[in-house]
């Protein structure tokens with residue numbers, strides 16, 4: 001470790017092997033300031049993603065990298081289920097009291113439809129597991145968390161673009177698990193303001209992949225989200241090749257639903273900024289020392305894109321001539337979910353500069369290099 | 383079992399040894415229709431209460447009681463912690479699949495102030511434990527629940543008296559645990575409408591005790607609620623004998639806070655009516671078979687009593703000359719929490735006929751016969 005180097009800061013990432021988790025780990029490693037500990041039960045992911053992220057980090061190192069830097073490129077990965085507190089405790093025990101600086105808590109089940117069918121499973125996995133995690137963190141004097149929330153906490157928002165002050169009124173059990181965890185975090189930070197600090201990040205629609213095409217979104221089964229679905233269609237992984245568009249009579253420019261897409265690497269940077277904001281002396285929290293050190297931020301671009309605009313952008317990126325058919329509205333769909341990202345910009349310095357074209361290009365790069373996701377060989381590895 | 387007798391219906395009561403739990407068990411046993419299984423970890427109670435309830439039930443039996451009736455007077459009591467799913471599962475295993483008809487889920491931590499200090503403990507004990515309980519119930523095909531909610535779910539309600547349609551906006555972590563459990567129950571019943579049925583009972587202010595004076599409220603330490611505090615003062619168990627009244631400048635008739643007190647035995651009857659409503663063919667649920675079979679009801683009298691009215695009623699009941707002093711408002715106190723009890727009356731047939739005088743008399747009877755609560759001898763036992 002050269003004299004200019006601070007010791008690596010240990011950050012535990014839950015759900016690190018998933019789509020967003022792997023890109024967050026990438027961003028953490030890119031700084032060479034963190035040592036990443038990953039916890040994932042691979043319910044919806046494969047450990048291969050972690051192998052690839054670490055490889056990317058190693059490839060980024062200069063030939064004469066210090067031991068400190070080389071250490072920052074390795075992940076301490078644990079296959080571990082957050083609903084089993086004993087397994088989680090073992091990870092913390094490895095580092096002892098104060099050994100882990102903070103937690104980026106990304107792991108969750110996330111399928112809205114499924115959550116309406118098996119709500120208890122969602123409440124257990126997303127809420128009870130979070131309560132356990134926080135209790136274990138407290139035991140080990142690890143009292144900083146960045147939490148993966150979602151725009152779905154707003155339900156059908158009364159004002160577009162959506163500011164953080166909007167009342168939370170999630171409609172699905174999935175969305176309600178996010179509201180509950182935010183509530184719990186807020187209460188915890190209020191109870192022990194000199195100890196706990198937490199930030200909830202309300203993700204809008206993360207899209208794209210690392211430009212290397214070595215990590216990306218690899219949904220099991222038919223993709224639930226529009227962009228991965230289009231990528232699977234274009235690459236020939238989806239049988240029925242006609243896209244169903246749910247409703248074109250919404251009060252939006254072209255009548256189809258509007259969402260706020262941001263590049264997953266921009267989103268990942270939001271986590272770095274949030275970790276900085278959790279430090280002592282950060283202007284986010286330390287200007288008002290009597291208040292609870294808890295905040296929630298929208299992470300979005302602040303620009304809405306309609307379903308048809310997305311199809312068009314993917315047509316350009318892939319050259320594939322998507323067929324679509326307009327069918328009736330789908331229950332539970334909200335016409336427009338566009339973020340007001342001003343608060344995150346002002347307080348965290350967050351922006352999401354990558355445009356839709358870049359997102360589509362990076363997604364398509366990932367998809368063509370990995371037509372079967374992580375199941376195939378790492379086409380681009382050295 | 384005589385030919386007119388139905389087999390006893392097994393109902394599991396959580397928190398059965400506590401104040402409300404013991405009176406609910408009393409009411410269940412009085413019907414001689416139920417076999418009570420009690421689960422309590424005695425965090426805030428003693429098993430002695432269960433011994434006394436069962437004794438009351440036995441004393442109520444005629445000399446020539448049938449075996450069926452004698453069986454209904456015995457409690458199968460388990461010392462068991464709801465945050466430990468293995469312990470709970472063992473109780474269900476004893477009766478096997480379908481062996482327990484339904485659950486009255488009363489156990490919870492309930493101290494508002496404490497919940498702001500140790501919120502995680504409250505979320506674990508009240509929410510995570512409920513998720514576990516519901517999962518274990520599902521495993522054992524036990525899919526009926528009556529749940530102890532609270533008027534505190536309304537926070538500061540916009541309309542008095544409070545109808546059930548009021549938006550839920552609890553202010554303390556304690557109150558939020560109740561909202562979360564109601565939410566989870568609602569989602570579960572919506573997910574499996576042909577399987578699950580549940581009723582949340584939003585208690586207003588239960589007071590009084592069984593008129594025998596053998597069971598009653600026995601708070602550990604200084605009572606948090608007004609009536610038990612007055613009873614402790616009158617019986618000489620509280621050192622500083624001046625009552626602090628928090629604010630007399632509220633927009634209420636005499637300026638002090640107003641609450642809706644109901645007799646704990648009337649409240650207990652509400653649980654019997656709710657169990658009936660969970661039966662197939664009940665008019666509460668089976669008139670609209672496509673909807674989720676989940677409902678929430680206020681249990682209150684629909685009459686508000688101010689702090690000073692309560693002091694006055696207790697003066698009459700005890701003959702004790704309470705000294706009180708008016709001090710400033712207490713943070714978090716809501717001026718008026720009076721129920722609109724119309725829905726429970728209409729759909730469940732619920733009423734709370736006992737008046738304040740009766741509540742104070744029964745409370746005082748319990749307190750004088752048990753100045754040290756369950757720690758003393760059972761003065762009234764045969």
Ligand SMILES: NC(=O)c1ccc[n+]([C@@H]2O[C@H](COP(=O)([O-])OP(=O)(O)OC[C@H]3O[C@@H](n4cnc5c(N)ncnc54)[C@H](O)[C@@H]3O)[C@@H](O)[C@H]2O)c1
Nearest residue numbers: 015018019020040041042043044045081082107108150203
């Ligand atoms: N992808 C989106 O569009 C989106 C939008 C808003 C919010 N979010 C939130 O972001 C987070 C990550 O989403 P994602 O798209 O990367 O999903 P993902 O499924 O790819 O990643 C989640 C990871 O968590 C793991 N996990 C789940 N339960 C676990 C448990 N009990 N123990 C250990 N690991 C567990 C999964 O195996 C998976 O690797 C989730 O909290 C999600 O709710 C995602």
Ligand SMILES: NC(=O)c1ccc[n+]([C@@H]2O[C@H](COP(=O)([O-])OP(=O)(O)OC[C@H]3O[C@@H](n4cnc5c(N)ncnc54)[C@H](O)[C@@H]3O)[C@@H](O)[C@H]2O)c1
Nearest residue numbers: 397400401402422423424425426427463464489490532585
């Ligand atoms: N008393 C009131 O004024 C009031 C008002 C509204 C709602 N409620 C609700 O009614 C219920 C009962 O209240 P009460 O006044 O009888 O309280 P209580 O403390 O007398 O009874 C609760 C019982 O639950 C048990 N318990 C708590 N956690 C447990 C766990 N993890 N495992 C097993 N047992 C556990 C306690 O030991 C206790 O015996 C609670 O849910 C409370 O929130 C009470």
